[in-house]
Amino acid sequence: MTSDIGSNTIRLDDEMGDVLSRVRQLDPTIKEAAVRGYVREMAEADAVLDTVDLDDAPLLVAFSASWPEGFVQ
């Protein structure tokens, strides 16, 4: 199955096999449906993040909550 989500075409079947294998290295009891749900949520978040224009975003950020000068009233 292929699901087009934003710019990231997620080949869920291919990817799921790999993810499921890695997840079960840590916990063999986790159900496939739960992993599938997790992967879907992450793909959806990925697609939404693609709407953010990162052209001017810093490459490496030590995040600060402070606002840039000029925005503080």
Place this chain on the structure above:
Amino acid sequence: MSTSNTPMLDLGIRAIGDGFRRRIWSPVEVVQAALERFASTEPELHAWVLVAPDQALRAAAQAERELMTGMDRGPLHGIPTGIKDIFDVAGWPTKCGSAARDDEAPATANASSVQTLIDGGAVILGKTTTQEFAAGTISPPARNPWNPSRIPGGSSGGSAAAVAVAACLGALGSDTGGSIRIPAAACGVTGFKPAFGQLDAAGVFPLSWSLDTVGPIARTVDDAWIMWNVLSNMESGAVTPVPNEDDRPRRIGVPRSFFFDSLHPDVRSAVDAAIETMRDTGVMIVDTPWPEAAAARACGFVINRVETAAVHERAAIEDPQRFSRFGADLRLRVAAGRTVSAPLYLKATRARAVLRDSMARLFANHRIDAVLAPTLPTAAVHADRLVIEGTGLEESVGVAWTRLTMPFNATGQPVLAIPCGLDSDGLPVGIQLAGIPGQEAALFQTAMLVERALDFHRSYTPLARAETGAVRTEATR
């Protein structure tokens, strides 16, 4: 002898502290009353994992002696306080709500924020129930004081439930995706998520270090202000005055798209009614679309999930038996979180600065004092039927209940959650007011005006109303 009809614990931190200094009542009396409230409500609430009555009464007696001899540690001196069980308190184990830490040794030092409260004279009653490692919104086995068949929200659910019934007058919580504001909304109390990085999180078990924020839960905006004031200023010894309320009309932005999508009709009605009440009292309500809200939520979600996995991954690999004692939800988050791609995590971290700046532009362009949004899309759900109904979406409780709070974890700005009314089942509905980093006093001023307009903050839970004791007033002495 005449008495007030208001139980002592319901007077608020300021009035109770004033009573200490006027010698109307003492810290020992107040702590005893809190312990009685704890005893009468805890069988239904399960809000605490540890309470140390003797230790608390000794601390209260010490506070009493100090106040009597003129040694005043400030507005929390002698005030009964709860601590979420992910904060280290020296001498007590930090079990983080996890069976994997059942055998945890007592902490040898206090978390920085706990030490600040103790230095400020707060009396620590005990530790409150948390969702396992603060990763979730249910907080079992804690229950909601407005209806114990419902959940209190989480992850700081025990802190909010305990404050709602005044088993303590303030409590520490942590907020990574909404964990202070969510239970505050579900339990009808006030929660404050400071700007990211404002308070030291040392000694607090991490959930997601780029988002984790420590803050207070209290009954009212004023009580939360007092706690915030102590938490943020104690190191320098400064005590900031209470904000002077001015008559300047406040401008509050309402981003309807995203934040008002997919709400339970009762929540929409209560929040809309609150907005109308604010408008009637002179608040200027401004339509402020924030198109980046969904991206901010996604940003917080990705960072949260990846860092949660990173926090626990090594322990999970090295001690599988211990990891097997984690709850199923957290095991999934750890095991699946480590498979998320590095480019996605980096995309989220880069987007964060862009989203923060978009919020800053929103405030500047509309000249607003705060952004208002519902805190939760529904009121508290049934503990034995964890299903979201009435929003039109099929979501887990965890996803639904962080949907409206998480965007502000991404932007990192300070947010106050306050109650605004009740739904048709008599359960609290809440709003959140997001402000400008570094201008917390202004946010509290705005929230105090809103709180006064809504006049919900003196509504007490059915469990707390069961308390019948009246208190002495100055006139009775």
